[in-house]
Amino acid sequence: MTATQPAAEAPETAGETFDSLNPATDEVVGTYPVHTREEVEAAVERAREAARWWASLGFDGRAERLRRWKGVLTRRLAQLCTVVRDETGKPVADAQLESVLGIEHIAWAGKHARKVLGKQRRASGLLMANQAATVEYQPLGVVGVIGPWNYPVFTPLGSITYALAAGNAVVFKPSEYTPGVGKWLVEAFEQVVPEAPVLQLITGFGETGAALTKAGVDKIAFTGSTATGKKIMAAAAETLTPVVIEAGGKDPVLVDADADLDAAADATVWGAFSNSGQTCVGVERVYVHERVHDEFVAKVVEKSKDVRGGSDAAAQYGPMTMPSQLAVVRRHITDALARGGKALIGGVDAVGDRFAQPTVLVDVPEDSEAVREETFGPTVTIAKVRDMDEAVDKANATRYGLGSTVFSKRRGVELAQRLRTGMTAINAPLSFTGIASLPFGGVGDSGFGRIHGPEGLREFARSKAIARQRYTAPIALTTFTRKEKTDALVAKLITVLHGKR
Numbered sequence: 001m002t003a004t005q006p007a008a009e010a011p012e013t014a015g016e017t018f019d020s021l022n023p024a025t026d027e028v029v030g031t032y033p034v035h036t037r038e039e040v041e042a043a044v045e046r047a048r049e050a051a052r053w054w055a056s057l058g059f060d061g062r063a064e065r066l067r068r069w070k071g072v073l074t075r076r077l078a079q080l081c082t083v084v085r086d087e088t089g090k091p092v093a094d095a096q097l098e099s100v101l102g103i104e105h106i107a108w109a110g111k112h113a114r115k116v117l118g119k120q121r122r123a124s125g126l127l128m129a130n131q132a133a134t135v136e137y138q139p140l141g142v143v144g145v146i147g148p149w150n151y152p153v154f155t156p157l158g159s160i161t162y163a164l165a166a167g168n169a170v171v172f173k174p175s176e177y178t179p180g181v182g183k184w185l186v187e188a189f190e191q192v193v194p195e196a197p198v199l200q201l202i203t204g205f206g207e208t209g210a211a212l213t214k215a216g217v218d219k220i221a222f223t224g225s226t227a228t229g230k231k232i233m234a235a236a237a238e239t240l241t242p243v244v245i246e247a248g249g250k251d252p253v254l255v256d257a258d259a260d261l262d263a264a265a266d267a268t269v270w271g272a273f274s275n276s277g278q279t280c281v282g283v284e285r286v287y288v289h290e291r292v293h294d295e296f297v298a299k300v301v302e303k304s305k306d307v308r309g310g311s312d313a314a315a316q317y318g319p320m321t322m323p324s325q326l327a328v329v330r331r332h333i334t335d336a337l338a339r340g341g342k343a344l345i346g347g348v349d350a351v352g353d354r355f356a357q358p359t360v361l362v363d364v365p366e367d368s369e370a371v372r373e374e375t376f377g378p379t380v381t382i383a384k385v386r387d388m389d390e391a392v393d394k395a396n397a398t399r400y401g402l403g404s405t406v407f408s409k410r411r412g413v414e415l416a417q418r419l420r421t422g423m424t425a426i427n428a429p430l431s432f433t434g435i436a437s438l439p440f441g442g443v444g445d446s447g448f449g450r451i452h453g454p455e456g457l458r459e460f461a462r463s464k465a466i467a468r469q470r471y472t473a474p475i476a477l478t479t480f481t482r483k484e485k486t487d488a489l490v491a492k493l494i495t496v497l498h499g500k501r
Helices: 036-058 058-075 077-088 094-119 154-165 178-191 207-211 227-235 262-275 293-304 325-338 389-398 410-420 451-457 484-498
Strands: 017-021 029-031 118-123 131-139 144-145 169-174 199-203 217-223 244-247 252-256 285-289 342-345 360-361 378-384 405-407 461-469
Touching: 029 077, 029 178, 036 144, 036 169, 036 199, 036 207, 058 077, 058 094, 058 154, 058 178, 077 094, 077 178, 094 131, 094 154, 094 451, 144 154, 144 207, 144 262, 144 360, 154 169, 154 178, 154 217, 154 451, 169 178, 169 207, 178 199, 207 227, 217 227, 227 244, 227 252, 252 262, 262 293, 262 378, 262 405, 285 293, 285 389, 293 342, 293 360, 293 378, 325 342, 325 360, 378 389, 389 410, 405 410, 451 461
Parallel strands: 144 169, 144 217, 169 199, 217 244, 252 285, 252 405, 285 378, 360 378
Antiparallel strands: 017 029, 118 131, 131 461, 342 360
16 A cells, blocks of 8 residues: 555445435435445455555554544534434434534544553563663554444544544444445545545445444444444454444432522533433433422423424424334333323424424332333433432442433542543533543443543553563573572562561
8 A cells, every 4th residue: 555546446236225314304315335245344344455555554544544534624604504404303402512512522533542552661660670671552453342322423423533543543333324424524534534445335235334343444433332342242252343332221310409400400400301312321310409400390390391302493402313213212101101200392203204302200110111221212211219328329220321410519539430431421411421531331231441532542452561571680590401499589589578477
């Protein structure tokens, strides 16, 4: 691969195609190929050669290209937001918010890759004092990224950007609901990296994603449902391909007796209903201290009254991007009401054919679907607890563990540390998503591995340990000519160093 060789286009196919639709109107906004297994494998082979060239640029060369890429995204931000709106239905302002956060991550990864992944000296210890010890982080090679539809810019860039900064080539399969956003991002990258197919696009359905998993990539980064994540893992296990999984969540908010209730209520409403509730770290459950429960609920209800989903300019959020999710939202509300819950705002009738209006539920049993399962829609359950110990216990009583939020003036950090989640925000909604230096990921059925921050860069690199002998040791340990007195000396030395009671 030479620096003047043109980049290959995304694999073309004369076969099956599919349409991308605006979920608010069903208008066709684009038509894309369904790439076959052979076409996916060909893309990975092209990426393999491109990866060698990309890695050869070094940290500074890659950082310069990433700076130029974020410049393109920034200057063309309005166009990108329009593409996001057309494929997801979300308001342009929400599309801009996620795009701006994605740009921030490009900037951070490019700037910090050398510091995080560059060669580092390590102490060699007394017994190996004649050795110079170093660790460096080398690119994996080719990373396959399978992205979601709910945040089609911010979420996949959390993997793509860090994989690129670490020196890898990337083959990207966006969701079948947002292929146009993926195409836009890849074409913007090709403007600043025309020499080689370092970032390629493949489109299609689940079969295309499965083909990418089995195409010989060096790692898969997947964001989506827990069920699909398990399938990705099973397929990757056949070739021992490592994976990073960012799956679903059932994220709680804890409201202590001393919390700023206005701020907590506003965060709850925004976290539960923005993006039509289609947010993996969005608010789905709230546990409120009994002393402030009624006042808090009243504030949430009041703030929810003016929130509305729709396709007009006055709507705060758009349609459900994936139509089948409407049935899940409707089922969870129905189950909650049938089991004694009350809808203070919304209810079953709030779920329409394209849009779901806000629903606030109280008195919902902890074993109901609305509390146990990820709803991924504009609903929230609010429960009264006697104290924050009970709140922590109930918040942790889930197989998920992605994000969480705590509102407390005195005990915020303590409560945050006790929550079994990958990230926690204190006294602000979802603030960890906007801090590029913080790792992002979950535990349990929310997945494993981390994107963003130093941990995200290392996720897409392999550590390489090197020990170099600087001089011949006076005591030879690794030889069959070693004397008994040498062993005795070593025993005495290790006792002095580590044998104290």
